Amino acid sequence: MSVEDLEKYEAEMELQLYKEYRDVLPMFKYVVETERRFYLCNDVRVDTQHIGAKVWFEVELNDAWVWDMHRPARFVSHVKVVTFRDLNVEELSQLTERDLLPEPRGIEG
Numbered sequence: 495m496s497v498e499d500l501e502k503y504e505a506e507m508e509l510q511l512y513k514e515y516r517d518v519l520p521m522f523k524y525v526v527e528t529e530r531r532f533y534l535c536n537d538v539r540v541d542t543q544h545i546g547a548k549v550w551f552e553v554e555l556n557d558a559w560v561w562d563m564h565r566p567a568r569f570v571s572h573v574k575v576v577t578f579r580d581l582n583v584e585e586l587s588q589l590t591e592r593d594l595l596p597e598p599r600g601i602e603g
Contacts, residue, residue: 504563507563508563510563511561511563514568515534515559515561518534518559519534519586521534521536521559522534522535522536522557522559522586523535523536523537523585523586524536524537524538524555524583524584524585524586525582525583525584525586526538526553526555526581526582526583526584527580527581527582527583528553528575528577528579528580528581528582529577529579529580530577531560531561531562531575532560532561533555533558533559533560533561533573534558534559534561535555535556535557535558535559535573536556536557536558537555537556537557538553538554538555538556538583539553539554540552540553540581540583541553548578549578550576550577550578551575551576551577551578551581552574552575552576553573553574553575553576553577553581553583554572554573554574554575555570555572555573555574555575556571556572556573557571558570558571558572558573560573
């Protein structure tokens, strides 16, 4: 497999992942972003932990979708994440038809 073939394959996988994300987004209430992953979920709980000056977050997600093009199954019933870095949790507003993400353009070949 050439470098060009590999790049084309990865671009096609990313496009497929984006299309899936666009399709499943209306099914979820929250967006959760860590330094390693991006999640959509319907229930999120964050516990901030401290020991001395060290701070970390224990995050539990239920009914989640994971942005990861290398996972064969992106829907997960329960996820527990521990992170020492940035954590972003946003509640999604209900999307209307006009708010839906645009259809991605195909890959030029």
